[in-house]
Amino acid sequence: MAQGVLQGKVALITGAGRGIGRAVALAYAREGASLALCSRTKKELAATRKAVAELGAAALVQTCDVSREKDVERFVGRALEKFGRIDVLVNNAGLAHRTAPLVELSPEEWDGVLATNLRGAWLVARAVVPHLVKQQGGSVINVSSWLGRDALTGYGAYGVSKWGLEGLTRYLALEVKRAGVRVxxxxxxxxxxxxxxxxxxxxxTVVDLFVYLASDASAGLTGQQLDVETWKRDLGIRRR
Ligand SMILES: NC(=O)c1ccc[n+]([C@@H]2O[C@H](COP(=O)([O-])OP(=O)(O)OC[C@H]3O[C@@H](n4cnc5c(N)ncnc54)[C@H](OP(=O)(O)O)[C@@H]3O)[C@@H](O)[C@H]2O)c1
Structure with a gap:
């Protein structure tokens, strides 16, 4: 069997119970990575665990609410215990709110979205990035949205959380660049x-960019806002 491009790497993916996070987990498993996966729903995680095991990947699967500091510390601690290292962090866990103008959202709706999409990504980065810095290398991939680069009526708190995530990306990239960590x-x-x-x-169909950013093929690339549809053109990579 050909060696995958992520052979020997350990990837921690939040929100891996379904959707994009699950698809990225399967793609990484196919490329040979070991995985630490979380979300809040046990049943969905169990299904992802089964799917990655069928692909032969070693995996730690744990429920964790990324907005809770204790959950995050326990999850990251267990991943380090099991694998001894983390090379890739995919901050993917996210949620949306009902479509409504910003001023019609309740404080609970606002807080709920910001807590997962922004505080959660920061909490997980806060727990993982010091290890990447110690290793002098690693890749953080924050799953944003075009709503974090533009605006659309009715999606305000979600959009603001993703604008915040873009800010987190820029700041973190700046702060850890010298340690060889990419964000x-x-x-x-x-x-x-x-x-x-x-x-x-x-x-x-959207996983190729995630594989590229986790692999050594993207060495040196940091602080960038990439789009699944245009990344190859934007980075000047020729289509195969
Ligand atoms: N689908 C799109 O068109 C689209 C477009 C732009 C950006 N995105 C972004 O892509 C990411 C993945 O979304 P998706 O489309 O795959 O949606 P999804 O199917 O709803 O998946 C979201 C995942 O995040 C988990 N999650 C939510 N809150 C969490 C929390 N507090 N702690 C831990 N895990 C949590 C969910 O599991 P539990 O609920 O069980 O925790 C689930 O596994 C999100 O960041 C989203 O904003 C999606």
């Missing part, structure tokens, strides 16, 4: 998941 954001496009009521592109 980039990905806009996955419109993907058929629970979040979009299963309308859009199939999740498995």
């Amino acid at each position: 980039n954001s990905v806009s996955p496009g419109y993907v058929a998941t629970k979040m979009t009521s299963y309308r859009g592109a199939k999740p498995e």
Whole structure:
């Protein structure tokens, strides 16, 4: 069997129970990575665990709410215990809110979205990145959205959380660049998941950019906002 491009790497993926996170986990498994996977729903995680095991990947699977510091510390601690290292972090866990103008959202709705999409990504980065710095290398991939680069009526708190995630990407990239740690954001496009009521592109069609960013092929690339549809053109990579 040919060696995958992620052979020997350990990837920690949040929100891997379904949708994009699950598709990225399967793609990474096919490329030879070992995996640490979380979300809040045990049953969905169990299904992802089975699918990655069938591909021969070693995996730690654990429930974890990324907005909770203790959950995050336990999950990352167990991943380090099992694998001894982490090379790739995919900050993918995310949720949306009902479509409504910003001023009509309740504080609970605002806080809920910001807690997972922004605080959660920061908490996981806060737990993982010091290990990447110690290793003098690693790749952080923040799953953003075009709504974090533009605006659309009715999606305000979600959009603000993704604008914040783009800010987190830039700042973190700057702060860890000298340690050889890379931080980039990905806009996955419109993907058929629970979040979009299963309308859009199939999740498995958006994984190539995630594999590229996790692999050594993207060495040196940091602080970038990439888009699943245009990344090859934007990076000047020729289509095969
Ligand atoms: N689908 C699209 O068109 C689209 C477009 C742009 C960006 N995105 C982004 O892509 C990412 C993945 O979304 P998706 O489309 O795959 O949606 P999805 O099918 O709803 O999957 C979201 C995943 O995140 C997990 N999650 C949510 N809140 C969490 C929390 N607090 N702690 C841990 N895990 C949590 C969910 O599991 P539990 O609920 O069980 O925790 C689930 O596994 C999100 O960041 C989303 O904003 C999606």
